[in-house]
Amino acid sequence: MTSSNPPISGDTRLFAIIGDPIAQAKSPALFNRLFAELGANAVLVPLQVPAAQLPVAIAGLKALANLDGIVVTVPHKVAILEHLDLLGVHVQAVGAANCMRRLADGRWQGEMYDGAGFVAGLQAQDIQCVDQRVFLTGCGGAGKAVAHALAGAGIAAIRLVDSDPSRQHELARQLRAIHPRLQVSEGGHADTEHDLAINATPCGMAAGDPLPFAIDGLRPDAIVADLIMKPERTPLLLAAESRGHRIHLGRHLLENQAALVTRFFGLQETPVTASTPHPGENP
Amino acid sequence: MTSSNPPISGDTRLFAIIGDPIAQAKSPALFNRLFAELGANAVLVPLQVPAAQLPVAIAGLKALANLDGIVVTVPHKVAILEHLDLLGVHVQAVGAANCMRRLADGRWQGEMYDGAGFVAGLQAQDIQCVDQRVFLTGCGGAGKAVAHALAGAGIAAIRLVDSDPSRQHELARQLRAIHPRLQVSEGGHADTEHDLAINATPCGMAAGDPLPFAIDGLRPDAIVADLIMKPERTPLLLAAESRGHRIHLGRHLLENQAALVTRFFGLQETPVTASTPHPGENP
Structure with a gap:
């Protein structure tokens, strides 16, 4: 830096x-x-x-x-x-x-690019999305962006939970309409079926917040991710870490989203090959 | 830097x-x-x-x-x-x-602060204004600002020249109204009465511009100043330098104006004495 x-x-x-x-x-x-x-x-x-x-x-x-x-x-x-x-x-x-x-x-x-930034952040940490089964709590702006991007990246299934049932239903309806092969379910808990469990609610930003969802039903090899950036390690991530889960920090979204937005802004390295055509190629 | x-x-x-x-x-x-x-x-x-x-x-x-x-x-x-x-x-x-x-x-x-910046720039170069006799060509925005600031700094006389007589008259009228002891004259040339001759016209910015005023009537110890910043040495300043005059560059105005504006913006070093009252003083 x-x-x-x-x-x-x-x-x-x-x-x-x-x-x-x-x-x-x-x-x-x-x-x-x-x-x-x-x-x-x-x-x-x-x-x-x-x-x-x-x-x-x-x-x-x-x-x-x-x-x-x-x-x-x-x-x-x-x-x-x-x-x-x-x-x-x-x-x-x-x-x-x-x-x-x-x-x-x-x-x-x-x-x-919030959702694309989250997916790019997973990939930068060698976490693949294809065929994964995801638990997502929080169907507001951030959760919606992440859900659509995960669906576009090829996950097999997503379970949506939100304290506001209408937001949850609406996101489920959208995902089913755009991604007919995606298995979308609603409500319930993070359990042994899930490879990746994500918090997209603000729960964990304030001191004393409860965990946004229970993690005791997850398999040991499930990954727990939080979109919250501050604190870097939320109570959810600390609890997941103490149970031996791999965790994924909120800052990966921001960092990868920034790279995507920078490219969207037209600021990117000029490919070296652009000014040095191969021998025999037309300039 | x-x-x-x-x-x-x-x-x-x-x-x-x-x-x-x-x-x-x-x-x-x-x-x-x-x-x-x-x-x-x-x-x-x-x-x-x-x-x-x-x-x-x-x-x-x-x-x-x-x-x-x-x-x-x-x-x-x-x-x-x-x-x-x-x-x-x-x-x-x-x-x-x-x-x-x-x-x-x-x-x-x-x-x-354009005029105050010009005066502060003169002072930073140890050129005093009090009782000086000034020739100024250009009565637009920059010339007006400089003329008012010079008058406020105590010059004794100013001769104003502008290709637009109404601008010249208007500035002369203003100066006389605000500074009744200042000797204000109009038209004519830079001559042996002047201690400081200033170009406040854009003439000299473009290649091939003529000199904004003739300098051959000035005393050898007269100072020639130009408000133009690019080129740093205008044809006027080069001609004055070759005749042995001391010259004053446009960038002095900008640099000193920037310091004044920074202070106006409220950004300045806190005086050390402000937090350390002298012994016996009330805090």
């Missing part, structure tokens, strides 16, 4: 993350490290945008000709849809966006 | 410079160096705001709760006045602002 950012000059391209609160956000450090690694003359800054100010703030940000993209976080991930001209496939499935970019024609396109 | 900025985190306070174009702006590098020297967790970013977009951009920037101040440059220095709640004394004199800050009560206060 570098301890500094490249100098900002007049021609530095601008990116932002909008949220409220924003002081706790890890994205500025994360994205600026990625930008520096790519050698991009670009910077991402945190912007605290109260919910009621979203329309005027977004109109203003769109008016900045050197601002190329925005990362969107709580509480704006659903409300931002009204300000997008084009919705990426993941936005359409999840009904929320976590980033937007300015296209060459001036329109703004939104995308949702 | 440091080659990097401190890392940007979620709680970094945000400042911006708005202008169009903005890619050439030296202020981001300059301000971020000053912020780093002060140990401030703050960053200034360049924002390209087309003139027609100023109202919507400013409304959006005001909606960002962690943005504390804005540097204003061409073409917005006059138009920005409509978006200010309080006008600093220099703004009222010049009719333009080069910076604005958010007050504790949410109102925005504008100030104009």
Whole structure:
């Protein structure tokens, strides 16, 4: 990890993350490290945008000709849809966006990489999704994004649990409609059928929170994942670790999502081969 | 000069410079160096705001709760006045602002430090203003700011020249009204009466520009100054240097203005004495 950012000059391209609160956000450090690694003359800054100010703030940000993209976080991930001209496939499935970019024609396109970031985070830790059986609690924005991405990555089955039955039913209905071969069940507990058990509720962020779900029914080889980033090791993960389960931290989602969003923003290493055609190839 | 900025985190306070174009702006590098020297967790970013977009951009920037101040440059220095709640004394004199800050009560206060920056730049080079006789060509925004600041710093006389007689008359009228003891004259040439001759026109920015005024009437000990920053040595300054005059570069204004604006933004070193009262003093 570098301890500094490249100098900002007049021609530095601008990116932002909008949220409220924003002081706790890890994205500025994360994205600026990625930008520096790519050698991009670009910077991402945190912007605290109260919910009621979203329309005027977004109109203003769109008016900045050197601002190329925005990362969107709580509480704006659903409300931002009204300000997008084009919705990426993941936005359409999840009904929320976590980033937007300015296209060459001036329109703004939104995308949702929270779920893809979680799946990429699993893969970066050599955890495969194909044919896995998943227990997921929390069917809000984060849970929806993760469920759709896991379904797209080829899991065999998912059991959904939410304290709000209508959210649970709605996600189950969506998943069945889009992924007819996925086995979707509702309610119940994490048990011996599950290879991966995931917490997508906020339960575990506050001191004294109970466990979001019981883990004593899981097989010893089941993996326990939490989307919560702070604390890094939630009570759920500590309990799972003490029972010998492999655990998967929330920060893997953020780190891998940031890499995907950076690419979405058009910032990526130019393939070396692009400027050095093979002998005999047309340039 | 440091080659990097401190890392940007979620709680970094945000400042911006708005202008169009903005890619050439030296202020981001300059301000971020000053912020780093002060140990401030703050960053200034360049924002390209087309003139027609100023109202919507400013409304959006005001909606960002962690943005504390804005540097204003061409073409917005006059138009920005409509978006200010309080006008600093220099703004009222010049009719333009080069910076604005958010007050504790949410109102925005504008100030104009271009002239004060020029005077501070002279002083930093040990060039005193008191009782000096000045020749100034260019009575637009920059010239106005410099003329008012020089008058406030105690010069004895100023001769104003502008290709637009109404601008020249208007500035002469203003100066006479505010500084009744200042000797103000109009038209004519830089000659042996002048201690300091200043170019505040854009003439010298483009290759092949003629000199903005003839220097062959000046005394050898007269100082020739140019507000133009690029090229650093304009044809005027090169000609003056070759005739043996001391010259004063445009960047001194920018550097000293940036220090003044940084202080206006509330970023400054805490005086050591503030927390260590002298023995016998009440705390």
